[in-house]
Amino acid sequence: MLRARIIPCLLVHKKGLVKTVNFKDPKYVGDPINAVKIFNEKEVDELMVLDIDATVENRGPNFEMIKNLAQQCRMPFCYGGGVTTVEQAKKIIELGAEKVALSYAAINNPDLLKEIGDAVGVQSVVVVIDVRKKGLLSGGGYDIYVKNGKEKSSFKLQTFIEKLNSIGVGEVVINSIDKDGTMAGYDHNLVQMVRDLTDFPMTVLGGAGSLEDIRTIIAKFKILGAAAGSLFVFKGKYRAVLINYPNREEKFSLLKEAR
Amino acid sequence: MIGIVDYGSGNIQAIANIYNRLNVPFQVLNQPDSLKKANHLILPGVGAFDAAMRELNDSGLREALDIEVLIKKKPVLGVCVGMQILAESSEEGGLPGLGWITGKVRKFDVAKLKEKPFLPHMGWNTVEQKMEHSIFKDIDHELGFYFVHSYYFEPSQQENILGTSFYGESFAAAVFNNQIFGMQFHPEKSHSNGVRLLSNFAKL
Numbered sequence: 509m510l511r512a513r514i515i516p517c518l519l520v521h522k523k524g525l526v527k528t529v530n531f532k533d534p535k536y537v538g539d540p541i542n543a544v545k546i547f548n549e550k551e552v553d554e555l556m557v558l559d560i561d562a563t564v565e566n567r568g569p570n571f572e573m574i575k576n577l578a579q580q581c582r583m584p585f586c587y588g589g590g591v592t593t594v595e596q597a598k599k600i601i602e603l604g605a606e607k608v609a610l611s612y613a614a615i616n617n618p619d620l621l622k623e624i625g626d627a628v629g630v631q632s633v634v635v636v637i638d639v640r641k642k643g644l645l646s647g648g649g650y651d652i653y654v655k656n657g658k659e660k661s662s663f664k665l666q667t668f669i670e671k672l673n674s675i676g677v678g679e680v681v682i683n684s685i686d687k688d689g690t691m692a693g694y695d696h697n698l699v700q701m702v703r704d705l706t707d708f709p710m711t712v713l714g715g716a717g718s719l720e721d722i723r724t725i726i727a728k729f730k731i732l733g734a735a736a737g738s739l740f741v742f743k744g745k746y747r748a749v750l751i752n753y754p755n756r757e758e759k760f761s762l763l764k765e766a767r
Numbered sequence: 768m769i770g771i772v773d774y775g776s777g778n779i780q781a782i783a784n785i786y787n788r789l790n791v792p793f794q795v796l797n798q799p800d801s802l803k804k805a806n807h808l809i810l811p812g813v814g815a816f817d818a819a820m821r822e823l824n825d826s827g828l829r830e831a832l833d834i835e836v837l838i839k840k841k842p843v844l845g846v847c848v849g850m851q852i853l854a855e856s857s858e859e860g861g862l863p864g865l866g867w868i869t870g871k872v873r874k875f876d877v878a879k880l881k882e883k884p885f886l887p888h889m890g891w892n893t894v895e896q897k898m899e900h901s902i903f904k905d906i907d908h909e910l911g912f913y914f915v916h917s918y919y920f921e922p923s924q925q926e927n928i929l930g931t932s933f934y935g936e937s938f939a940a941a942v943f944n945n946q947i948f949g950m951q952f953h954p955e956k957s958h959s960n961g962v963r964l965l966s967n968f969a970k971l
Contacts, residue, residue: 510892510934511911551910551958553891579784584913584956601813604780606915606956629814631887631915678887678915709884730882731890760909 511763512726513553515735516753517713518543520559520573520589527737528560529689531638531657537741537749540573544580550753554584556609556681556711556735558636562590563612564655569596571603578604588636597624601632607678609634612654615661618671631678636713639665639698640685650698657685669705680706681735684714691717691738694725703729711735719754719762726766769793769969770805772832775822777811777849781955785962791969799831807969808832808841812848816872816918817860819848824862836867842946842971847916850942850949854920868944870922879935886917894930894940894952902948902967903930903941910960912940912952919951946971 518540519526525543526534537543540557547555557577562569569590578585587600588609597608608628614621614635625633638657639650652661652668661668672680682702684695694715703710711733716722722734743750754762769786771779773795786793796802810832812819823829835841845853854864857872864872877885893911896903919938922928929948930941942949948968954961 510888510890510914513890548958554913578780581781582785582956582958582962584915584953601778602780604778604784606778606781606953631889631917632813679889703883707883707885709887709889731884733890756910 510731512731513733514722515554515556515733516547516552516740517556517735517737521561527741531685531688541576543751544577546751548582552583552753556586559589560656574600575603586634594623594627598627601628607632607634609636611636615654615663618675621677622675630676633677634679634681635672635677636681636683638683638685673706679709681711681713687715689738690715693721723762723766768805769807770796771809773797774826774828776819777813779811782809785955785965789966799828802831802835808843810845810849815859816851816857817862819852820862840946844968845949850951851920853949859918867947868922868927868942870920872918873921874918887915888934889915892932894932896930897928900929904967905963906960912957912960914952
């Protein structure tokens with residue numbers, strides 16, 4: 509049987525790994541290569557690494573870093589950050605990454621996704637959508653944000669996902685800015701809304717604070733990717749930095765309970 | 768020496784990384800003459816069936832590959848789309864495949880899936896081994912392998928099926944015909960199981 513995926517999501521800022529809260533206050537948590545080595549040993553289902561500086565600094569991906577990370581990964585590796593061209597996406601796949609994630613460039617120009625899909629295979633194209641809840645006065649729902657949550661996109665979430673449906677992508681990652689780093693649980697309403705809008709594989713990010721949060725989201729949505737940052741880099745209530753991940757027994761019993 | 772065939776498709780680097788770590792000699796080969804040097808060949812592949820076949824046909828390696836595999840009988844391993852092109856044809860495209868294993872590549876029937884997501888079949892799935900074979904030696908079937916695909920190879924002969932997986936329906940996850948092997952999953956992205964399988968292949 510196909511299993512749900514439990515995915516550590518690492519953020520790169522100034523060449524180090526960081527963890528943010530609501531996309532702010534990056535806290536240094538370690539060295540990317542070292543973290544990947546540990547996640548290899550822990551046999552993580554998949555690994556996502558997002559360079560949160562690239563788009564903001566208006567630069568392309570750091571290929572040297574991607575190469576070094578891909579060389580280590582014995583599991584599927586998804587890279588995102590600063591990808592704006594087909595050539596960059598091709599290079600990332602050639603360096604040994606499995607998937608290339610786009611956010612800002614995809615929202616600006618969705619047709620780029622089609623071109624990248626034609627070049628590297630649709631299954632390798634991932635779209636990360638950062639969203640924030642609208643104020644109550646605006647009637648609820650969610651807005652799409654770009655550039656690390658700094659800029660609101662004019663694209664409506666529903667319209668954008670419908671656009672993705674017509675283009676075809678390999679996976680949609682939905683990231684809640686409100687929940688980022690809070691460890692207060694995933695936004696189930698948001699996940700439900702996106703799940704209803706698309707048939708594609710989906711990964712949720714933002715809010716996981718315990719394995720129980722992961723179990724409940726998998727129990728509800730079955731085959732999806734449950735991604736987390738803080739949960740897999742911090743330990744305890746004082747948020748001491750410690751790379752961790754459920755061992756095989758814990759993971760399989762969690763998945764079994766969620767079935 | 769393991770020859771990773773570079774015909775313009777597939778994640779060559781990830782496979783190379785594993786043989787590097789295993790200290791198994793390998794080379795990435797893209798010239799017809801260079802295939803002679805290899806004892807084993809790996810055919811990677813990603814993307815669409817026709818695109819992979821077109822790349823292979825245009826690479827100038829086709830004839831040399833036929834000689835090494837069909838006449839000299841060197842072990843060959845096709846991965847993902849590199850497995851699918853071992854078939855005679857695919858529903859995904861119009862070009863003929865290599866035809867080294869009889870059968871056809873079909874698209875998953877989404878109507879058989881009970882819930883979303885539908886396609887691609889992506890993530891970790893288990894493989895039920897249909898017969899004993901040294902290529903599966905010491906494989907941990909509880910862990911399974913990483914898959915990402917929307918089409919699967921349906922061999923016309925049951926005896927060519929080495930292992931099956933399930934996604935709405937049972938499908939061939941691993942096929943073989945003498946020394947020709949095809950794996951739908953990605954051993955290069957499947958942790959210890961993938962490393963073992965690639966190591967087992969190198970020992971054939």
